[in-house]
Amino acid sequence: MRKDAAQNRAKILVTAAKLFQQRSVSTVSMKDIASAAQIGTGTLYRNYPNKSELCLALSFDFIQQFITTSQNYLGQTTAKPVVQFQQVLAQYLAFRERRLQLLTAIESGPTVMATYYQSTLYQQLVALFKRVLAPVSGDIEDDELTFRADMVIAMLKSNSYAYQRQQQGLSREQIANNISHLMIRNEKGL
Structure with a gap:
């Protein structure tokens, strides 16, 4: 360039x-x-070409910071797998809430999400969630693990998250707890 x-x-x-x-x-x-x-x-x-693309460019650094911080946490923690998943999820929710306006602009863009889903950064985000989901998901294939990671991310898209917070009146902690109950196969054994 x-x-x-x-x-x-x-x-x-x-x-x-x-x-x-x-x-x-x-x-x-x-x-x-x-x-x-x-x-x-x-x-x-x-x-x-549009504001969504610009917002995506601005968000790349923020998303990378979240991934790096989470990877550092996972590299240092001795917490049980359930706690690790819950911690990364809680930090992701906090990140999304801080950047809600930018992320909403990205997610409403006509072609931006296709670009984002194909990016290395999105693949790193999926890999992060696969890392914390694997030990709490029981014996599942990699395809299902990838699906679960994608679904955690999709569940927290801005419009879904805003609906849960504003219309359903759920706190960030309640959302995290509900997602944990959906994603963790056997809490007692972990």
């Missing part, structure tokens, strides 16, 4: 992050971002 193109991408991301801190993601337009970054709208759209 050319140096000026890389600088423009960085400028766009920094500017968007600042605007998203000042106002909600949904109220910031692409035109607002281009204007604040002092670049043309054509330059913005060449780099990020």
Whole structure:
């Protein structure tokens, strides 16, 4: 990538992050971002064809931080497998809640989720959940374990999570407990 193109991408991301801190993601337009970054709208759209793509780019670092922090925890802990699963799940819920606006913008994008599902980052997230699900899932095949990891992630997409929090009135802890009951095969034996 050319140096000026890389600088423009960085400028766009920094500017968007600042605007998203000042106002909600949904109220910031692409035109607002281009204007604040002092670049043309054509330059913005060449780099990020829509706001969902831009939000995905902003979120990659946050998702990677969550994965790295969780892997470090798993590398150091001596907690039982059930506790490990519950800890990673609780941290994922906290991460999603902190980044809810960005993640909602990503998940509502027309083509962004297909890009995200094919990314190395998503595969790392699935691998993380497989790692904590494997010891609490009983004797299952890798395909089913992958399915379970995908489903944990899918259950927590922004619209589902917001529905459980706002409409059903569940706390983050209640959501984590309910997911644990769905995913853990035999709590007593672990």
